[in-house]
Amino acid sequence: MKTTLPLALVLVAVTTTMAQQAPPAAPQGATGAKPELPAGVPTPRDYVIGPDDVLVVVFWREKEMSSEVAVRPDGMISLPLLNDVQASGLTPEELRARLTEIASKLIEEPTVTVVVKQINSRKVFVTGQVGKPGPYPLSGPTTVLQLIAMAGGLQEYADSKNILIMRTEGGKPVSFKFNYKDVSKGKNLKQNIELKPGDTIIVP
Incomplete structure (x- = not known):
């Protein structure tokens, strides 16, 4: 017992000293690592922010x-x-x-x-005989055919040969014809133009 007691005291002293010298634990969130960013929508490098975004x-x-x-x-x-x-x-x-x-x-x-x-500032509009008429955001390059698909496709009695795209250019309204049947069959693909903010697709 005479030799065991001093050894125990030494061990206690060493343990206490090491505990005092140990650096304090860093508080949670103070590691200096950058936080994870929320997922954004794909945007071109030159995308310009607008109202409602x-x-x-x-x-x-x-x-x-x-x-x-x-x-x-x-x-x-x-x-x-x-x-x-x-x-x-x-x-x-x-x-x-x-x-x-x-x-x-x-x-x-x-x-x-x-x-x-x-992205809520760059919108196009679809009206008439589609599944889901209304405004749609342009988050990237979108053609007429793609937007009609986004809007739920054509209704049963839609006039697929006489769809119109209305646009304002230089302060004046202009229109483009779109024949859904032709484009869906790979014909007259120049009709399948890329849409611009403010365009309206009318499906009679």
């Missing part, structure tokens, strides 16, 4: 400044601490640079990411 703005290590926001009709977005910022008319990269410039007055070396979550 939904954006996710992420400030690395500044959670209170991050937010999911919709672009207002006046083209502005409202962000915590930054107030109103012009977003409409800018690409996501241009908006990121603008937010970085503004935030640098409040925090040191801000790291900002802008993700387009929903």
Whole structure:
């Protein structure tokens, strides 16, 4: 017993010293790793943000400044601490640079990411004899045939040979004819034009 007791005391002392020297555990979320970004919709590099688009703005290590926001009709977005910022008319990269410039007055070396979550500003419209008439967002290159498919296809009594695409060019209305039967059979494919924001497809 005389030799065992001092050894036990030494072991206790060593264990206590090691515990004191061990670094404190890092709090959860403080690892410095960048957060996972929400999935955005595919957009071209030159995509221009417009009213009603939904954006996710992420400030690395500044959670209170991050937010999911919709672009207002006046083209502005409202962000915590930054107030109103012009977003409409800018690409996501241009908006990121603008937010970085503004935030640098409040925090040191801000790291900002802008993700387009929903595209609502670039719309085309389908009316008439289709399964689901209404507005549809243009999230990428879309042809007349593709949009008709998105709208649920033609109804049974649709006049598939006399579909019209209405468009405004130079402030004046213009129209294009579309023969669904021909295009679906691989004929007259030039009719299957790529749609532009604001186009309206009329299926009689």
